[in-house]
Amino acid sequence: MVSEEYGFFIDPQRCIGCRSCVASCAECGTHRGHSMIHLDELDRLASTQTGPTVCMHCEDPICAMSCPADAIKRSEDGVVHSSQKPRCIACQNCQLSCPFGVPIVFPGLEQMLKCDLCYDRTSLGQRPMCATVCPSQALLFAPRHEVAGLRGNKPLRTFLIGTLVVKTRNAIMVPDPETPLNLDASLLCDGGF
Amino acid sequence: MAGWKSLFPVDLAEESRLSRREFARFMALVSAGFTGGIGYLYLRRKPLDGAPASAGDHPAELKVCRAEDLALGNSFLFTYRDAKDRCILIHTPKGEWRAYRQTCTHLGCAVRWDGRRLECPCHNGAFEVELGFPVAGPPTRPLSRLNVELRPDGWVWVHGDLPKPTLPGQGGDA
Numbered sequence: 001m002v003s004e005e006y007g008f009f010i011d012p013q014r015c016i017g018c019r020s021c022v023a024s025c026a027e028c029g030t031h032r033g034h035s036m037i038h039l040d041e042l043d044r045l046a047s048t049q050t051g052p053t054v055c056m057h058c059e060d061p062i063c064a065m066s067c068p069a070d071a072i073k074r075s076e077d078g079v080v081h082s083s084q085k086p087r088c089i090a091c092q093n094c095q096l097s098c099p100f101g102v103p104i105v106f107p108g109l110e111q112m113l114k115c116d117l118c119y120d121r122t123s124l125g126q127r128p129m130c131a132t133v134c135p136s137q138a139l140l141f142a143p144r145h146e147v148a149g150l151r152g153n154k155p156l157r158t159f160l161i162g163t164l165v166v167k168t169r170n171a172i173m174v175p176d177p178e179t180p181l182n183l184d185a186s187l188l189c190d191g192g193f
Numbered sequence: 194m195a196g197w198k199s200l201f202p203v204d205l206a207e208e209s210r211l212s213r214r215e216f217a218r219f220m221a222l223v224s225a226g227f228t229g230g231i232g233y234l235y236l237r238r239k240p241l242d243g244a245p246a247s248a249g250d251h252p253a254e255l256k257v258c259r260a261e262d263l264a265l266g267n268s269f270l271f272t273y274r275d276a277k278d279r280c281i282l283i284h285t286p287k288g289e290w291r292a293y294r295q296t297c298t299h300l301g302c303a304v305r306w307d308g309r310r311l312e313c314p315c316h317n318g319a320f321e322v323e324l325g326f327p328v329a330g331p332p333t334r335p336l337s338r339l340n341v342e343l344r345p346d347g348w349v350w351v352h353g354d355l356p357k358p359t360l361p362g363q364g365g366d367a
Contacts, residue, residue: 064203073205081205 002077002122007144008131009155010052011173014138017041017050021130021139028118028129031082034106036115037130052139054130055080055102055115056159057169063094063103063114072112078169079119083112099161099183117170159183254352257282257292260343268306270295273339273351279303280339281311282349285322292339292351293325299332311336 019039026035038053061080064072071087072094074080083094083103090110094103103114118128122141126132131141140147147155155171160182174181202208257271269282279295283306293311295303302315310328311320318330325336340353 061203065198070201072203073208074203076204076206 001075002079002117002119003125004077005143005145006122006141007147007155008054008057008117008128008170009140009142009147009151009173010054010170011138011140011151011153012042012049012051013153013173014136015039015050015052016136016138017048018135020133020135021052021054024129024133025115030120031113034104034109034113036102036104036113038101052130053100053102054139054170055117056100056166056172057117059167059169062097062099062166063112066093066097068093075119077123079117079122080114081116081119082114085111088112099159099164099166156181162186254342254350257349257351259347260349261347263349266308271351280351281306282341282351283311283322290341290343290349291322291325292341293320294337294339296337297332298327298334298336299330304336 017039021037022035022039025037026033036054040051040053042049042051057074057078057080059078061072061074064074064080067083068091069083069087069089071083071089072080073084088111090105090112092105092112094112094114095101095105103112105112118126118130122128127141128139131137131139134140140150142150151173153173153175154177156174156177157168157171158180159166159168160180162184165180172181255271255273258269263269263282263284265284265288266286267284269284271280271282272278273280273294281293281295281304283291283293285291286308293304295305297304297313297315297318299313299316299318302313304311304313304318304320306322310322311325312318313320313330313332316331318332319328320326320332320336321328325338327333327335338353339351342350342352344350
C-alpha cells in the first residue's frame with residue numbers, strides 16, 4: 001500500500017525533455033517495452049517546452065466510470081490501476097474519456113495499460129521509476145509536507161473540464177493554485193489556433 | 194450513485210463480495226445440510242407432512258371377501274395399504290388362492306386377470322399366476338405378492354408387506 005504521506009508532484013516548468021522517464025518506464029519489468037508516460041512538446045514552433053503526463057489518479061476516475069467491462073479498479077490508497085487482463089476488451093472508452101489522455105490501449109496486447117504509480121515499487125516504499133530517473137525532478141515523489149520547501153510553485157489538485165470538477169491524487173505544480181486549470185479542449189479550438 | 198454502479202464499484206476493496214473461500218464454505222455447508230437432512234429422513238422414516246396420515250401404517254392383515262363369493266377362475270380387486278395400493282385376489286382354476294399387487298413391474302400399469310394368467314394391457318406383458326413371475330412382454334421382475342389365508346369362518350384374509358416372491362428352493366416362504 002502506498003503511503004498517504006507521499007505525493008506525486010509534476011512540474012512541467014522543470015521538464016527538460018530528456019525522455020528519461022519514458023525510457024525508464026518502458027524498461028520496467030512488469031510491462032517491459034511499453035511506456036505509460038506521454039512526453040509532449042507543447043508548442044514546437046515557438047518553444048522547446050515539454051511536458052510529461054503521468055496518471056493523475058482521480059478521486060472519481062473517469063476511465064473506470066466509462067469502462068463497460070468493469071476492468072479498471074482503484075485500490076484503497078487511491079491508486080487507479082491498469083485494466084485487469086481477463087476483463088479488458090480493448091474498447092478504448094478509457095483512452096477517449098480520460099481528461100489527461102493517460103490510458104493507452106496497446107494493439108498487440110489488446111489491453112489498456114496505464115501509469116499505476118509503479119505500484120510494485122511504491123507499495124514497498126520505493127519511489128516510482130520515472131521519479132527516480134528525472135534529472136530535473138520535474139517528476140517528484142516526496143513527502144507532502146516537504147514540497148513547499150523544495151519548490152516555489154504550489155501543488156494543484158483540482159481541475160476543470162468544462163463544468164466538470166476533477167480532483168486528483170497527484171498534483172501539478174503551478175504558480176497560482178487558487179485558480180483551477182481549465183482543461184476544456186474546446187477552448188483550444190476557439191482561440192488557440 | 195446510480196444503482197447499477199454499486200454492483201460494479203470502482204474501488205478494489207468493495208469489489209469481491211464473495212471470495213473463493215466463502216463460496217467453498219457455502220457449498221460445504223449446503224452439502225452438509227443435504228447429507229444431514231437425508232440422514233435425518235432415513236432415521237425418521239415416517240411420512241412427511243402432506244402425505245396421508247395412513248401412508249406409513251397399514252393393517253397387518255385384511256379381510257377381503259367371503260370365499261364362496263369368488264368362484265373358481267375369478268378375480269376380485271381390493272386395496273390393501275391405502276386407496277391407491279390396488280391389489281388383486283385370484284381364485285385360480287386349480288382352486289388355489291393368490292393375491293398380488295396390481296402394479297405391473299414394467300411401467301406401473303394395472304395388471305388384470307384374464308382367466309389364465311395376469312396380463313398387462315399397456316405393453317402386452319404377462320405374469321403367471323402361481324408365483325407372479327413374468328412370462329411374456331417387457332416385464333423382468335415378478336409382481337409383489339401377498340399371503341392369502343382362508344379362515345375357518347369363510348372369509349379370505351391377506352397379510353404381508355408385499356415381499357418380492359422367490360422361486361422355490363431359493364429361500365423365503367414362497
